[in-house]
Amino acid sequence: MRIPELADIQAAHSKIRPFIHNTPVMKSSQLNELFNCELFFKCENFQKVGAFKFRGATNAVLSLSSVERSKGVVTHSSGNHAAALSLAARMSGITAKIVMPENAPVVKKNAVAGYGADITYCKPTLQAREEATRQIIEKTGATLIHPYDNFNVICGQGTAALELLQEIGDLEIVVAPVGGGGLLSGTSACVKGITKNIQVIGAEPLNANDAFISFTTGVLTPSVNPVTCADGLLTSLSELTFSVIKKNTDNILTAKEDSIIECMLLVWERMKIIIEPSSATVLAVVKENPGLFEGKKTGLIISGGNVDFRKLPF
Amino acid sequence: MRIPELADIQAAHSKIRPFIHNTPVMKSSQLNELFNCELFFKCENFQKVGAFKFRGATNAVLSLSSVERSKGVVTHSSGNHAAALSLAARMSGITAKIVMPENAPVVKKNAVAGYGADITYCKPTLQAREEATRQIIEKTGATLIHPYDNFNVICGQGTAALELLQEIGDLEIVVAPVGGGGLLSGTSACVKGITKNIQVIGAEPLNANDAFISFTTGVLTPSVNPVTCADGLLTSLSELTFSVIKKNTDNILTAKEDSIIECMLLVWERMKIIIEPSSATVLAVVKENPGLFEGKKTGLIISGGNVDFRKLPF
Structure with missing residues (x-):
């Protein structure tokens, strides 16, 4: 099984660059103050079709x-x-x-x-x-074209982290959400290919914590009928994404449903951008683990902004 | 009564520039296609406190x-x-x-x-x-410090248009919402001070159309208990803002409530940014007057993004 490396992600970026948006990296002094660290939001909610996909x-x-x-x-x-x-x-x-x-x-x-x-x-x-x-x-x-169990798909997803690191050179941590693991695989392979000095953390809803369990036990363990508001993170890792994540990710942290909802609302209110619950999961792990992120320059991959406004969780 | 001129707005900009955000100008190919013109959104929803104010x-x-x-x-x-x-x-x-x-x-x-x-x-x-x-x-x-019946306040509000024109040189129309008229006064004085070749249009809810009536009849005519979802536009023009608007604005157009709500939802869905109903009024007049804007490079002043998410109009 061939595993994506930095060079594959760089090649993917050269190929797709004319067709994608190089999405903005946003900051919020209010959220930095609230969470006592320096956050950089890579806004894939502004990507075409409203998601990194x-x-x-x-x-x-x-x-x-x-x-x-x-x-x-x-x-x-x-x-x-x-x-x-x-x-x-x-x-x-x-x-x-x-x-x-x-x-x-x-x-x-x-x-x-x-x-x-x-x-x-x-x-x-x-x-x-x-x-x-x-x-x-x-x-x-x-x-x-499988949504995540696909070499070329993973390489494409990794290009968001590539752009983030090109723009913000001195990050200390990068956090990406994890469902099927395509985004976290690409992100972690990219970041660790550039430098071992940046920690890569996966963020997962506690109610759909198959990646956390698989990562912790070392045994691929799919979720069974998980229920979470983060509807983009219901899927489970594949053999391929699990291999990449095991190799390149430092830790997987989980977030409770009410943290996810609270953080989604915080981003809407303070930053005036629309993010979906799956994206709020990355901020929710920062909220739940203050000691880990204190004073750290942290990049957050915001996965998307496709929300049903008639069914908001808050 | 001294009326704000371009030089006053430029002086205001020099003064406030270290304290404000130079907010981004956003585009949406989807909305351009839908409305058959080229739209440039000056995003004051990203301003400090979430509004041009x-x-x-x-x-x-x-x-x-x-x-x-x-x-x-x-x-x-x-x-x-x-x-x-x-x-x-x-x-x-x-x-x-x-x-x-x-x-x-x-x-x-x-x-x-x-x-x-x-x-x-x-x-x-x-x-x-x-x-x-x-x-x-x-x-x-x-x-x-009156919210709009104040010379220095009007000059400050005009700096959003100044930044917009500095960034996008060849606009043909600029649209700003009108409530008490501070933003439209500043915008129109700024734009006409730079060039008479750009049309300036005020956008007002049909249900709070005092500026439309005052502008059309030439007689300052305040609204009486207006009811509109655009809660930032309930106030009526003052003598000062009416004078500036009469001098510098080409037209005031009104928008129906359902157009305002539809356009607010469109911006949320397609652009993934949060705008308040007052801001959607500018897009709603574009929607209701397709002939006027067809093929035109149009700047829209997005006034703010402060919304009560538990009381959405859609």
């Missing part, structure tokens, strides 16, 4: 051979990855087929359809999604 | 004589101006006394108290507020 999807699409391009891409997802892959495919002039559960929210169906993808609806079970995907691959030869 | 309050405080400084400042307000004056005073090391109605929301009381101001509560009538303010002035000799 566009980086990985674009790198995966741009890494296809011309034969693969002609047959298109496919994935099963109802979240940010589906929208990201749809837009990345459209920008490259290739077809994207997305398998979605028939009960997916209308707003998500519309987002994916709006990016011109071809949607196949299926029953809302993992088995039905995988079967529908298998049939599409069999029929069309499309390439499956 | 900090510019005017800071300029007013920095324009005091040393005798005036020693006696402090006073205003009656429960909104962004009270917070702005409190912080501006604290940063200058002078006292601020704020008269607030006793039924003001706790969150607003806390914000003003958090900036170290001395709050006097009164009955929730204009008469009680004015009487309490008069007594404070009599007792302490504090200088009244």
Whole structure:
């Protein structure tokens, strides 16, 4: 199993740079004062499709051979990855087929359809999604682009940390959220490839703490039906992301639901930017571990800003 | 009555520049496509205290004589101006006394108290507020800083447009919201002082259209108990702001409540930034007057981002 290294992430960045936003790094003196450290927010909520997922999807699409391009891409997802892959495919002039559960929210169906993808609806079970995907691959030869268990996707996700470190040279800690582990894999491989002097920490909801358990025990242990407001972090690590994280991450910290919600509201109120609950998880681990971050220059990867405003957790 | 000119606004900018944020100018290709013009958002929601009001309050405080400084400042307000004056005073090391109605929301009381101001509560009538303010002035000799009927405040508010035009040289239209008229006065005096070739348009809720009526009839006509979700635009023009606006503004356009709410949601969803309903009014007039803005490079002054997340209009 080949594991992404810094050079792979740098190559990905050269490839995707013309298509992505180099998102801003924001600061807040109020939050620095409140948490007694110096925070740098890498704002992937301002990325295309409103999430870092566009980086990985674009790198995966741009890494296809011309034969693969002609047959298109496919994935099963109802979240940010589906929208990201749809837009990345459209920008490259290739077809994207997305398998979605028939009960997916209308707003998500519309987002994916709006990016011109071809949607196949299926029953809302993992088995039905995988079967529908298998049939599409069999029929069309499309390439499956997994949301995180994919080398090129991980390399793309790592480019957010690359830009962060290019802009802020002297960070002491970098924190990224962890669900399936694509973002944390890319982030940790990038940071440790640049310097061993920066700590890399994964932030996970306590209610979906499979990465914490896997990391602590050394045994890959998926979550079973986790329930958290951080709906982007429900997925579990894969063999690939677990390997990268084990090698490059210093620690995984968990955050309670009320900390996540409180920190989401804090960022909305004080910074006037919209972040999704998954992104607030990184600030919530800072809040819950004051001793660890005190006085430290800390980079936080803000994963996205796609929120249903009619179902706010606060 | 002396009317603010470009030179006054430039002088204000030199004075306040070390204390304010030079807020970013943001763009959105999605909104440009939707409205068929090129929009530049001057994001005063990222200003200190979350609103452009900090510019005017800071300029007013920095324009005091040393005798005036020693006696402090006073205003009656429960909104962004009270917070702005409190912080501006604290940063200058002078006292601020704020008269607030006793039924003001706790969150607003806390914000003003958090900036170290001395709050006097009164009955929730204009008469009680004015009487309490008069007594404070009599007792302490504090200088009244009116939220908009004040030369130095208007000059400070105009500095947002100055920065916008410094950054984007070739705008064709600038739109600012209008309530009491401080922001529109400063904006229009600044823009027309730089060039007569840029149109300046005021944006007002249809349900609080005193500026539209005053501008159209030529007779200052205050609103009576207006009701709009754009709670920063409930106030009416003063003689001073009306004079500046009559001289420098090309047109005032109104927007319906549902347009304002729709445009607020659009900015939240597509741009991932938090703007208050008053700010959405500028985009709402673009939406309601497509012919006027088609293909035009249009600057929008986003006045602020202070929103009660538990009382969203959508």
